[in-house]
Amino acid sequence: MEEKIEQYALSLGFDLVGFTSGKLPEKYLDAHEKWLAEDHEAGMEYMKKPRINDSESVIVLGKNYYYDQESLKPNHGRVARYAYGRDYHKTIKKMLKDLEKFILEADPKAETKYYVDTGPVLERAFAEQANLGFIGKNSCLISPEFGSWIFLAVIFTNQKLKPNRESIKISCGACTRCLDACPTGAITAPGDIDARKCISYHTIENRDEIPRPIADQIQKTKRIFGCDICQEVCPHNIARQKTSNPEQKIAGDQISKTQIPTDEKFLETYAGSPLMRAKRKGLNRNLKLL
Numbered sequence: 001m002e003e004k005i006e007q008y009a010l011s012l013g014f015d016l017v018g019f020t021s022g023k024l025p026e027k028y029l030d031a032h033e034k035w036l037a038e039d040h041e042a043g044m045e046y047m048k049k050p051r052i053n054d055s056e057s058v059i060v061l062g063k064n065y066y067y068d069q070e071s072l073k074p075n076h077g078r079v080a081r082y083a084y085g086r087d088y089h090k091t092i093k094k095m096l097k098d099l100e101k102f103i104l105e106a107d108p109k110a111e112t113k114y115y116v117d118t119g120p121v122l123e124r125a126f127a128e129q130a131n132l133g134f135i136g137k138n139s140c141l142i143s144p145e146f147g148s149w150i151f152l153a154v155i156f157t158n159q160k161l162k163p164n165r166e167s168i169k170i171s172c173g174a175c176t177r178c179l180d181a182c183p184t185g186a187i188t189a190p191g192d193i194d195a196r197k198c199i200s201y202h203t204i205e206n207r208d209e210i211p212r213p214i215a216d217q218i219q220k221t222k223r224i225f226g227c228d229i230c231q232e233v234c235p236h237n238i239a240r241q242k243t244s245n246p247e248q249k250i251a252g253d254q255i256s257k258t259q260i261p262t263d264e265k266f267l268e269t270y271a272g273s274p275l276m277r278a279k280r281k282g283l284n285r286n287l288k289l290l
């Protein structure tokens, strides 16, 4: 069954497939609790829900999203790589539905539930446990194949699935490049991101005014939607810049400060893209900081 699922998942366009227990050891749950206790979730109230941790097995999937960037033009702001194309929640959900159908047809007794950043799941923890990669000091899941340029998704199932991947041989070692490079000091300890300081949080999730010290760094680094700095400096990522899934780029890799669209034009331009999450108001606010 494992082999069949893996082959079918790869045929759908997933790049990495791993199987592991649907239960996590305490260390991951404790890290989440500690993160919340220190208010590192900022305004993301949904992060307080108890994490799902009770199925027989979980299928963990990875999809590469690396893109090369063009050099930044004057008066333009940078869009994080994950947001260039169609929203991964939509594209991957379609693939997950297809894979789920395949599993249910092959095993009518199977029960499944999938998530792609759509529920209270510690996706990186399950991915590390399934040997898709290791959790780096920047808290990203870094795979031997694609570095951290991968989206994650999971399917919880009542099937007993045997692990299929070898243990991971790469690690951060003594490297602290991500901690040193983060312009706002958001990586407060290895693996721990304080969202209150993270440019990604403020440019995507924050609905209010951006605090001055963060706004200054957005202006300096020109990151107007998401931020890839802690990934760009990672030696594992520099060595693994592969684009296995080129697709239409809705937002592109940069947006001009002088092209803040009207409400109607915003929808027309960015429908189906992750930029919709910030809405026109958020994008407008971010671009004005340049």
Ligand code: B12
Residues within 6 Å of the ligand: 027, 028, 029, 031, 032, 035, 044, 047, 080, 081, 082, 116, 117, 118, 119, 120, 121, 122, 123, 124, 125, 135, 138, 139, 140, 141, 142, 148, 149, 150, 151, 152, 153, 190, 191, 192, 193, 195, 198, 200, 201, 204, 205, 225, 226, 227, 228, 230
């Ligand atoms: C909330 C969230 C954010 C928040 C907070 C980020 C954060 N690090 O927590 C914000 C908005 C800032 C954000 C930003 C980004 N995100 Co985000 N985000 C999430 C989300 C919804 C939940 C993450 C979460 O649970 N955070 C709570 C912390 C405690 O958990 P964690 O990040 O998994 O950290 C684990 C480890 O660090 C470890 N750990 C921490 N401290 C310690 C200490 C010890 C001793 C040990 C053993 C372990 C340990 O345990 C933690 C729990 O397992 C996930 C989807 C999901 N459901 O998992 C996507 C997700 C993590 N994001 C993703 C992406 C792509 C990004 C960005 C790259 C987007 C961008 N370019 O701007 C940035 C990267 C910033 C970064 N360095 O994390 C991907 C990451 C894929 C990958 N390869 O890792 C995910 C998995 C979405 C997906 N389905 O693909 N994100």
